[in-house]
Amino acid sequence: MLVIKDLVKNYGKFKAVDNLSLNIGKGHIYGFVGANGAGKTTTMRIVSGLLKATSGYVEVAGIDIRKNPILFKKKIGYMPDFFGVYDDLKVTEYMDFYSGIYGVAKSDRKAICDQLLELVNLTDKKDFYVDNLSRGMKQRLCLARSLIHNPDLLILDEPASGLDPRARIEMKEVLKGLRDMGKTILISSHILPELAELCTSIGIIEHGKMVVSGTVAEIMAKVSSKKTLRIKVLEDIAVLEKFLKEQPSINSMSVHNDYIDAEFTGENKDMVEILKGAITKGIPIISFNEVDRNLESVFINLITEGGGDKNAS
Amino acid sequence: MQVNPVIEKELKTKMRGWKAPALISIYLGFLLTVIVLYFLFNNQMSYYGQGVFNPRVALNAYNTLAFFQLLLILFITPVLTGGSISSERERQTLDLLLCTDFSTFKIITGKIIVSIAHVMLLITASLPILGLVFLYGGIDLFDILLLFFFYIVVAIMVASFGTFYSTVFKKTIISIVATYLTIFIFSAVTAVALVVFYVLILNDHGTPSYSEFATFLFSNPFFGFGSIIENTTTRHSFFDIFTTLATGDSTEKIIIKSWMINSAFNIAVSSLLIFISARRIKPVK
Ligand SMILES: Nc1ncnc2c1ncn2[C@@H]1O[C@H](COP(=O)(O)OP(=O)(O)O)[C@@H](O)[C@H]1O
Ligand SMILES: [Mg+2]
Numbered sequence: 001m002l003v004i005k006d007l008v009k010n011y012g013k014f015k016a017v018d019n020l021s022l023n024i025g026k027g028h029i030y031g032f033v034g035a036n037g038a039g040k041t042t043t044m045r046i047v048s049g050l051l052k053a054t055s056g057y058v059e060v061a062g063i064d065i066r067k068n069p070i071l072f073k074k075k076i077g078y079m080p081d082f083f084g085v086y087d088d089l090k091v092t093e094y095m096d097f098y099s100g101i102y103g104v105a106k107s108d109r110k111a112i113c114d115q116l117l118e119l120v121n122l123t124d125k126k127d128f129y130v131d132n133l134s135r136g137m138k139q140r141l142c143l144a145r146s147l148i149h150n151p152d153l154l155i156l157d158e159p160a161s162g163l164d165p166r167a168r169i170e171m172k173e174v175l176k177g178l179r180d181m182g183k184t185i186l187i188s189s190h191i192l193p194e195l196a197e198l199c200t201s202i203g204i205i206e207h208g209k210m211v212v213s214g215t216v217a218e219i220m221a222k223v224s225s226k227k228t229l230r231i232k233v234l235e236d237i238a239v240l241e242k243f244l245k246e247q248p249s250i251n252s253m254s255v256h257n258d259y260i261d262a263e264f265t266g267e268n269k270d271m272v273e274i275l276k277g278a279i280t281k282g283i284p285i286i287s288f289n290e291v292d293r294n295l296e297s298v299f300i301n302l303i304t305e306g307g308g309d310k311n312a313s
Numbered sequence: 314m315q316v317n318p319v320i321e322k323e324l325k326t327k328m329r330g331w332k333a334p335a336l337i338s339i340y341l342g343f344l345l346t347v348i349v350l351y352f353l354f355n356n357q358m359s360y361y362g363q364g365v366f367n368p369r370v371a372l373n374a375y376n377t378l379a380f381f382q383l384l385l386i387l388f389i390t391p392v393l394t395g396g397s398i399s400s401e402r403e404r405q406t407l408d409l410l411l412c413t414d415f416s417t418f419k420i421i422t423g424k425i426i427v428s429i430a431h432v433m434l435l436i437t438a439s440l441p442i443l444g445l446v447f448l449y450g451g452i453d454l455f456d457i458l459l460l461f462f463f464y465i466v467v468a469i470m471v472a473s474f475g476t477f478y479s480t481v482f483k484k485t486i487i488s489i490v491a492t493y494l495t496i497f498i499f500s501a502v503t504a505v506a507l508v509v510f511y512v513l514i515l516n517d518h519g520t521p522s523y524s525e526f527a528t529f530l531f532s533n534p535f536f537g538f539g540s541i542i543e544n545t546t547t548r549h550s551f552f553d554i555f556t557t558l559a560t561g562d563s564t565e566k567i568i569i570k571s572w573m574i575n576s577a578f579n580i581a582v583s584s585l586l587i588f589i590s591a592r593r594i595k596p597v598k
Binding site: 048049050051052065069070071073074076078080082083084085086088089093097098099100101102103105106142145149 | 315316318319321322325326329330404405406408409410411412413414415596597598
């Protein structure tokens with residue numbers, strides 16, 4: 001759906017986006033993660049047709065942004081990180097105005113707007129002045145606006161930023177709804193947990209460069225050479241500790257009351273060897289399993305390993 | 314064809330709130346004050362004495378109104394347009410327009426048409442005051458229609474500058490000042506240039522020819538205004554200055570009148586500015 005190849009954006013001598021490439025398949029939710037100033041907004045503004053790239057190739061639904069910019073923009077729904085509203089419009093008037101801007105026929109507008117307001121959960125705020133909505137509601141209204149022309153690709157720049165926890169949850173619910181509708185979405189965040197459960201693919205950007213990119217499964221696999229083993233024993237935990245220390249595939253460990261979490265790098269057969277060895281030594285093992293690491297801890301791991309920005313949390 | 318949504322929205326929101334009615338009230342209040350002062354002044358100074366009808370007074374009342382209305386348009390239009398684009402930038406709504414396939418040309422023309430509509434509303438609201446003078450007679454309907462046409466063309470020129478500057482400067486107030494400065498250059502500076510050239514360089518103290526006037530003053534709204542009020546201006550009145558600009562020392566009938574020259578300039582400049590402004594805000598060219 002979206003193809004970015006070798007995208008470069010220079011501000012003077014400063015490279016805000018540095019040879020960035022990414023691919024998003026139809027129906028995927030791509031989480032674009034990076035610290036503040038990493039280049040997420042710059043990339044998204046280029047893909048939204050608001051900024052001219054220094055070089056590189058951008059294509060959405062088979063349309064080259066440079067060959068047919070107008071058709072290209074029809075394919076994109078963009079929600080900026082910072083945006084304003086016309087304070088003297090009502091919610092329905094706001095939607096009607098942007099429907100006009102997107103060229104929706106007058107007769108179709110009401111149905112489309114009602115449906116979208118329903119989707120973003122603002123139906124009961126229809127006759128409010130936009131200015132009187134809360135920040136979270138404005139954000140959801142802006143999201144509804146970006147969906148008016150039924151775009152192939154949605155670009156959401158930190159859609160949950162600046163929201164209180166409750167509004168954040170509401171926004172997330174709406175985004176899950178979009179995911180379930182099969183929308184293709186590029187969504188950015190500087191906070192990882194925000195994206196972890198929503199996305200199918202993830203890209204981590206640092207100083208304008210893509211550090212890691214792929215489906216959630218691929219990224220998990222990339223770090224799966226490094227696992228945490230949790231070994232629970234009936235007694236003699238000190239013996240287990242001594243044994244594990246001798247194993248070359250165990251890097252470090254944390255010893256608890258009746259179990260040890262050991263950092264393991266190696267393949268599955270190495271794991272088998274450890275288990276075999278422990279049992280032959282007569283260590284009374286109750287359980288031996290790999291701790292499920294959630295996406296978040298994987299990211300933190302990746303980022304800190306990459307020597308990345310401290311702001312990335 | 315659907316209505317430009319920018320026009321639709323702005324007409325709706327501009328008329329809301331207190332600003333539009335306030336502007337109309339001030340506008341009419343100002344014109345009424347001018348005309349009342351004018352009549353007070355003239356009744357006392359009248360050659361014919363009090364209570365006697367003097368058609369010259371009515372004609373000059375019309376000219377006075379026409380003149381002050383032109384001044385008002387020159388003052389108000391920059392305020393109406395100086396924020397066309399910069400206010401969208403300030404409110405962070407411009408990107409939401411630019412990321413759509415809606416053309417920047419329509420954004421610019423939409424903004425200009427809305428401000429012209431606003432000016433037309435003011436002019437229309439002043440019709441009753443003008444009608445007062447019209448009743449005295451001596452004024453053709455054609456004169457009034459021509460005057461309105463001229464106002465609108467001038468307003469389009471000023472609005473185009475206001476909007477253009479609004480794409481250049483981040484701050485609305487700077488766009489407004491730049492527009493005033495442009496109007497000042499077009500009117501006062503061209504006039505001074507003419508005087509300097511004619512009196513100081515040519516050392517000629519007679520009345521310049523029409524073509525000399527036109528060469529210097531083609532951008533000057535008051536030069537155009539001269540031929541707009543030539544039918545309603547009597548010799549040796551204050552407004553004779555303007556009609557002299559519009560005829561020069563010529564005694565023959567002028568075919569290409571000053572309002573035509575000035576309006577042609579205004580239309581050409583406006584078209585160019587609209588084109589440039591639309592290009593300027595287009596994010597990816
Ligand atoms: N118009 C601009 N001129 C110069 N530098 C800019 C401009 N816009 C952004 N930058 C710089 O580019 C970098 C990337 O910014 P941005 O894309 O906004 O990052 P993010 O969205 O990931 O926080 C930042 O270092 C920022 O300072
Ligand atoms: Mg950003």
